[in-house]
Amino acid sequence: xxxxxTQFANSGASEKAGLFDSLGIxxxxxxxxxxxxxxxxxxxRKFVYPPMMEMLVKREKDLKAADAAAKSAKxxxxxxxxxxxxxxxxxxxxxxxxxxxxxxxxxxxxxxAAKKATAKxxxxxxxxxxxxxxxxxxxxxxxxxxTLELVAEATGKVLGEKIDAKKDTKLISEALEEAE
Amino acid sequence: xxxxRAAVLGKKKHNFITxxxxxxxxxxxxxxxxxxxxxxxxxxxxxxxxxxxxxxxxQYWLGLLPIVGPITIGEHHTPLxxxxxADLNMTFGLAIVTIVAAQIYAFKYLGFKGxxxxxxxxxxxxxxxxxxxILELVAEFSRMLGxxxxxxGNVLAGEILLAIIAYMTKFLSPVALQPFYFFELFIGGxxxxxxxxxSTVFISLGLAHHDSHEPIDEVHSSVETNKLATSDxx
Numbered sequence: 290x291x292x293x294x295t296q297f298a299n300s301g302a303s304e305k306a307g308l309f310d311s312l313g314i315x316x317x318x319x320x321x322x323x324x325x326x327x328x329x330x331x332x333x334r335k336f337v338y339p340p341m342m343e344m345l346v347k348r349e350k351d352l353k354a355a356d357a358a359a360k361s362a363k364x365x366x367x368x369x370x371x372x373x374x375x376x377x378x379x380x381x382x383x384x385x386x387x388x389x390x391x392x393x394x395x396x397x398x399x400x401x402a403a404k405k406a407t408a409k410x411x412x413x414x415x416x417x418x419x420x421x422x423x424x425x426x427x428x429x430x431x432x433x434x435x436t437l438e439l440v441a442e443a444t445g446k447v448l449g450e451k452i453d454a455k456k457d458t459k460l461i462s463e464a465l466e467e468a469e
Numbered sequence: 470x471x472x473x474r475a476a477v478l479g480k481k482k483h484n485f486i487t488x489x490x491x492x493x494x495x496x497x498x499x500x501x502x503x504x505x506x507x508x509x510x511x512x513x514x515x516x517x518x519x520x521x522x523x524x525x526x527x528q529y530w531l532g533l534l535p536i537v538g539p540i541t542i543g544e545h546h547t548p549l550x551x552x553x554x555a556d557l558n559m560t561f562g563l564a565i566v567t568i569v570a571a572q573i574y575a576f577k578y579l580g581f582k583g584x585x586x587x588x589x590x591x592x593x594x595x596x597x598x599x600x601x602x603i604l605e606l607v608a609e610f611s612r613m614l615g616x617x618x619x620x621x622g623n624v625l626a627g628e629i630l631l632a633i634i635a636y637m638t639k640f641l642s643p644v645a646l647q648p649f650y651f652f653e654l655f656i657g658g659x660x661x662x663x664x665x666x667x668s669t670v671f672i673s674l675g676l677a678h679h680d681s682h683e684p685i686d687e688v689h690s691s692v693e694t695n696k697l698a699t700s701d702x703x
Contacts, residue, residue: 312557313557313558314557314558314561315558318556318558319558319559319561319562319565320562322553322556322558322559322562323562323563323565323566326520326524326559326562326563326566327566329520329524330516330517330520333470333516333520333523334516334517334520336471336474337470337471337473337474338515338516338519340474340477340478341473341474341477341491341494342498342512342515344477345494345495345498
């Protein structure tokens, strides 16, 4: 420390000393230290730096490869997304078609069922009308027969004579003839 | 450095120091590649510049050890150990190596006539550039002096600072010196990086085409680089 602090003062005191001597430059020491540095540079350059530089170059290559792979993966993902969107769009179109056709079919089925129901109900009503008409006819016949029987019975009671079927028929026929 | 090499080659496991050296190497190498766009030449130049950084930072930090400096021998109290960069011979030698290397790279890149054309231009043909060329030649020597004296001055100032603080604080110096030691560690890294950066820029100046038909952007960037190079004397 003392030498460092005093080297300029000491060298400055010497009027004969040159510029470099004044600054404390010792050419032999300078050459020795420069050579020492160059040896260090040679050793590091020969043995230490090449693998480290190779590692950096390799890492840069790996990074570029990874970057390219990432870009490729992104492109593939974009393509897959587009394909998915296309498939979804087609599926939605198909689904809407299916729904529309199902609705049409359902409407047709409902309409057909309604027609069948209407036809069946009309047939039932017709059958009911026929049945009712038949029953009315039967009832009329029954009423007519009952009336005839009652008339015959009443007539028998009035005449005092039991009218049987033959007589009844005869009387009726006569009555009818008279009426004509 | 050799331990880092072994770790890089996979022969030994990484530790904190090897990772730190590798990280620093990575950063410095990328800086060289940014300053020198030609990757082929950047690979050639990088070992010198990176070695300068590691050498200077190691010498600077070793100079902070308590055994370096105070232990003296002989009648003239010659220090037994001395921080390498605390000696002007060392810093001057490093500056000479840098400037000579810059010239060698420039001769290889531009050719003999091309490199001399940076300094010597026919005054009848282009008087202004002729004068600029002479200034460039002078600048080469001033860069050499600037490199060596900046580093030496900072190391010397750091040692003087530590000596003054130790003298002023007496018995409290073991505690009082701690922040200054950290400061010096920081300054050591900064100074090594400055030397590395300036060396890279000086070498890159010889690896650029000085063509009058170069695009405006290149002219602008070379002017910026020259500004950086000329501001090194700060």
